[in-house]
Amino acid sequence: MQSLTTANDVEGLAQITIVENGPVAELEEVTLEFGDTLPIKYLFTSEANKSSALNLGLQHAPDGLIILLDDDIRIDADLVSAYRAAMLETRSGAFFGGPFAVDYEVVPDANLLPYMTGSTKGWTLANEDQWITRGTRFLGCNWAAYRSDLLAIDGFDPNHGPGSPTGATGQESDAQRRLAARGLRGRYVWRAKAWSRVTKEQITPDWILSRRRRAGMELGQIISAKHPRWARHIILVVALALLRLRFLRHNRCSPALKSYHQNWWAAYKEGAQSVMQS
Numbered sequence: 001m002q003s004l005t006t007a008n009d010v011e012g013l014a015q016i017t018i019v020e021n022g023p024v025a026e027l028e029e030v031t032l033e034f035g036d037t038l039p040i041k042y043l044f045t046s047e048a049n050k051s052s053a054l055n056l057g058l059q060h061a062p063d064g065l066i067i068l069l070d071d072d073i074r075i076d077a078d079l080v081s082a083y084r085a086a087m088l089e090t091r092s093g094a095f096f097g098g099p100f101a102v103d104y105e106v107v108p109d110a111n112l113l114p115y116m117t118g119s120t121k122g123w124t125l126a127n128e129d130q131w132i133t134r135g136t137r138f139l140g141c142n143w144a145a146y147r148s149d150l151l152a153i154d155g156f157d158p159n160h161g162p163g164s165p166t167g168a169t170g171q172e173s174d175a176q177r178r179l180a181a182r183g184l185r186g187r188y189v190w191r192a193k194a195w196s197r198v199t200k201e202q203i204t205p206d207w208i209l210s211r212r213r214r215a216g217m218e219l220g221q222i223i224s225a226k227h228p229r230w231a232r233h234i235i236l237v238v239a240l241a242l243l244r245l246r247f248l249r250h251n252r253c254s255p256a257l258k259s260y261h262q263n264w265w266a267a268y269k270e271g272a273q274s275v276m277q278s
Helices: 027-032 050-060 079-089 110-115 147-152 171-181 205-226 229-250 255-276
Strands: 016-021 040-045 065-069 073-075 094-097 100-104 142-146 185-188 194-198
Touching: 016 027, 016 050, 027 040, 040 050, 050 147, 050 171, 065 079, 065 147, 079 094, 079 142, 110 205, 110 255, 142 147, 142 171, 147 171, 171 185, 171 205, 205 229, 205 255, 229 255
Parallel strands: 016 040, 094 185, 100 194
Antiparallel strands: 065 142, 073 194, 094 142
């Protein structure tokens, strides 16, 4: 929140919507501290589901471009102005996303970095704006889309993301897949940079395995939605083989982590199978 107060062009924001979900954590009192400098609208839902919270925010947001940011990030001073420039250049048929780095509470073990998600080790494409490939997805802590486009796909799926009944990850990637299916293209905005806070718990071997299993659940949901039951196991085997090849092409695995490497892929497969068999 503090970084928003010093961002360029923040005065041009029509509304900053903050949705607190689950047990009350006195977030409303915190937002009141910035009420004189930022156009904040506070909302609350007792449902501990991030997608449902995002949908509530959509209902109360004004029309136009919505910048979607997590509550544990800080933004670059140019983030708002960069998204505004991209919006003016591409007024329709697109959604947007920017790079982000991480603020570690504790520096992670370098051997674990290949197994960590983009949300816990950072993500970037290039130092210039560009259209992304169809298979690329922006990370959920820093992207933007037009409200009308998000409403056209019925918002975010409560079966994905924190608090979902399935336990699967990926409410933002799921929304971006559906936007792409409607013909929208993703536009990378390199000056729209943010930093995500990563706690020491999020870089432990057990947490990484748990996160990988939930990512597998997302894969299982995708396969189940697209293929008949009889073909799902075959599709999963092929998908895992291709993902392993891509992983090995981009990473070097230490022999000391051979057992962990196997457990990491086993967690991914187990997560996918748990959804496909339900």
